[in-house]
Amino acid sequence: MSTTEQLRVAPLTGADDLATASGLYRDVFGYTKPEATLNPRLLMAMAANGGSMVGAWDGDRLVAFGYGFTGHAGGETYFYSQAVVVADGLQGSGVGRRIKGEQRRLALSNGLHHMRWAYNPILSRNAHFNLSVLGAVGRWFVPDCYGDGESRLVVDWDLDADTPAPVPAPWASYSAAEWGRVDRGEGAAAVALPSERSRVTPEVVARMDDAFSGLFADGLVARSCVRQDADTAVYVFTGSDA
Incomplete structure (x- = not known):
């Protein structure tokens, strides 16, 4: 196995590679239902019409894959x-x-x-990567x-920011009995x-959904998620302009 730095990361466009990417998607997520699978033909159409497919290879083996497209909502255009x-x-x-870094490069280009x-x-591991490592901000909560x-x-990542903003830290420790509850x-x-x-x-999950819905309704956004200990991770929310 090559080190992460030795992997080849590049745009992915060929039909065979896109079919392999679709298979990797099914295997990693364990999807079996037709509505949850990823159609290679759709990927080919996206690749030819403004979409972005990025792969990482260990030799000839595709080991990671990311895809996306240009979006437009609320008067803003983004990847x-x-x-x-x-x-x-x-x-x-x-x-x-x-993969995210290559997506960023292509979006900026x-x-x-x-x-x-x-x-x-x-x-929480995904949350830590998205918020505390990359520096994206959780701005929208979408039930179901x-x-x-x-x-x-749904997070928004400012691609012009060279380094993430300082990560806000929790001000208390929490037990399992407090999972999903808000501490203001x-x-x-x-x-x-x-x-x-x-x-x-x-x-x-139900407590978290209620907590997040209330916090976003109050105009707060998710800024960080850090691991407190082996059992607990903690989100920190602040005002949207903080």
Whole structure:
């Protein structure tokens, strides 16, 4: 296995590579239903019409893949990253960051200065990467985003920012009994969640959904997610202009 730095990361356009990417997408997420799979023909059409497909190869083996397209909403134009998938055993190795970096390069080369994407906010590792590592800001909370009963947090990443803004830290420690509940501070709020997906329960998800809905309704945005200890990770929210 090559090191992360040795992987070849580049745009992905060929029909064979896109078919392989579709297979990787199914394998990583465990999707079997037709509505959840990724059509290689759709990827080819996107690649030929302004979409962006990025792959990472270890030799001849495709080990990661990201794709997206230009979006326009609310008078703003941006790059929307629909998904980044990394082969089993490589999550957390930095491959995803390289894919995101190539997406950023391509977006900027096309005159786009912001990137958006959605993720399940109960996944604290993803939240840490998106908010605390890359420096994206969670600006929109969408319950039942894809009609599957699961909520998504939509983040916005300023592609012109060379380094992330300072990450706000939690001001208290939290127990498992407080997972999903809001702790309000002065002009800020914290929400603790399980640090591991295996500890997530429907009750915690329901409390988180209520907490996030209320915080976004109050005009706050998600700024960071940091691991408190082996059991708990903590989101920090501040005002949108903080």
